[in-house]
Amino acid sequence: GQNIDQPTEMTATEGAIVQINCTYQTSGFNGLFWYQQHAGEAPTFLSYNVLDGLEEKGRFSSFLSRSKGYSYLLLKELQMKDSASYLCAVRDKAAGNKLTFGGGTRVLVKP
């Protein structure tokens, strides 16, 4: 089976930086996704990592270390609209390439 852990909740100030960690255990790692989900809405795709290193997309960056089973999502220059849940999901070859999701991290941005 798979185990994906991420913090339940984080609070940060507008303009600041927040780092959301995700650790996972999987037998056939085949990619890691980050999704953003605003309350009452559908998850929307943010980033994808399959090789080690940092992927940058504007204010959002995602990092992966396969040897450590670890990823983080970095949100820079936080805006009030970034208040949302952030979902880490891992794809596993051994499970037919299905996605397994962590419980999500709710980020609250305060003025």
Next chain:
Amino acid sequence: DVKVTQSSRYLVKRTGEKVFLECVQDMDHENMFWYRQDPGLGLRLIYFSYDVKMKEKGDIPEGYSVSREKKERFSLILESASTNQTSMYLCASSLTSGSTDTQYFGPGTRLTVL
């Protein structure tokens, strides 16, 4: 833009009723998925389908069935709804099962079973 739509945003049903949740995608995606989302448990996969008339059990299929008669439509069926099936149900689709393929989600159906 990929569009995934679900038949209802909110649904209230009684215990024992048969419930149909419909999902339609308009981008000719091969793969479709049904998840439920509960606080603290994240998204859990119920069923998925890689092709028309094809279905595979996910992690929590008990109490559910699915139907995929057409490529664009994937239905989730609760044969006899129970209170523990009160949840947010999310449908998703992806182009293929390739490792880079992103799943696109519908807006969700919040089902309450009384």
